[in-house]
Amino acid sequence: MKVHHLNCATFRPPLVAGGLVAHCLLIESDRGLVLVDTGFGMNEVTDPKATIDGLSRKLLRPALDITETAISQVEKRGYTADDVRHVLLTHLDLDHAGGLRDFPKATVHVLDTELEAATNPRNAKERARYPKKQREGVTFETHKAEGEDWFGFEAVKSIDGLPEDVLMVPLIGHTRGHTGIAVRSDDGWLLHAGDAYFYRGEVETPPSDIFALKLFGKQTAMINQQRVSNVERLRELKAQGEVEVFSAHDPVELARLA
Numbered sequence: 001m002k003v004h005h006l007n008c009a010t011f012r013p014p015l016v017a018g019g020l021v022a023h024c025l026l027i028e029s030d031r032g033l034v035l036v037d038t039g040f041g042m043n044e045v046t047d048p049k050a051t052i053d054g055l056s057r058k059l060l061r062p063a064l065d066i067t068e069t070a071i072s073q074v075e076k077r078g079y080t081a082d083d084v085r086h087v088l089l090t091h092l093d094l095d096h097a098g099g100l101r102d103f104p105k106a107t108v109h110v111l112d113t114e115l116e117a118a119t120n121p122r123n124a125k126e127r128a129r130y131p132k133k134q135r136e137g138v139t140f141e142t143h144k145a146e147g148e149d150w151f152g153f154e155a156v157k158s159i160d161g162l163p164e165d166v167l168m169v170p171l172i173g174h175t176r177g178h179t180g181i182a183v184r185s186d187d188g189w190l191l192h193a194g195d196a197y198f199y200r201g202e203v204e205t206p207p208s209d210i211f212a213l214k215l216f217g218k219q220t221a222m223i224n225q226q227r228v229s230n231v232e233r234l235r236e237l238k239a240q241g242e243v244e245v246f247s248a249h250d251p252v253e254l255a256r257l258a
């Protein structure tokens with residue numbers, strides 16, 4: 001499968017040199033186009049005050065560039081929104097799922113616990129992170145976080161309508177239903193680890209971190225202990241060298257793959 005690495009939003013938070021991206025995948029498969037995460041969509045870019053909360057705008061300083069939206073990048077390649085048949089989401093945070101309403105014909109795949117967290121938030125933290133509007137008119141298909149072994153990780157395989165080599169690899173922690181998405185590209189296995197970590201050094205051996213991003217990872221996690229243990233597992237997977245592991249927001253990882 002041909003896989004394109006896209007940046008679907010740029011952020012320039014203070015204290016993070018080089019900024020952050022929203023690394024999404026556009027997959028050209030025999031079942032049509034598949035997106036992994038959407039980044040911000042037209043709604044966020046054209047009306048940020050109505051869609052993105054004030055604290056996030058201040059902390060993350062999003063560029064809000066219309067040419068970065070997934071829909072603009074799909075159209076630039078000569079396709080239309082309707083050609084996108086499936087969207088797989090690492091989770092439902094706005095910087096990953098804001099663009100859902102730009103693809104009304106797509107089936108959106110998430111873990112069942114993620115949709116549950118969005119529709120029945122347990123606390124103020126969950127209530128704040130999942131604006132209801134972003135899910136209006138969206139067709140969801142939920143999946144249980146269980147399945148077969150994939151490089152030592154449990155993976156949800158054989159998702160209806162999707163090619164066999166597109167899997168969900170649950171990485172719970174950042175949110176209740178956070179998952180990685182694995183894709184076997186023409187160049188080998190990729191694992192989009194979403195927000196399982198924020199800085200590439202966290203999964204390198206030996207690990208390193210940036211203080212602001214380490215704090216951000218901890219603060220935004222719903223189940224931090226599980227998040228921390230997943231970072232360790234991802235570091236081992238990366239060290240094995242068979243899977244290209246990357247996160248959603250690291251600009252250097254994106255530049256290496258794009």
Ligand SMILES: [Zn+2]
Pocket residue numbers: 093095096195248249
């Ligand atoms: Zn994110």
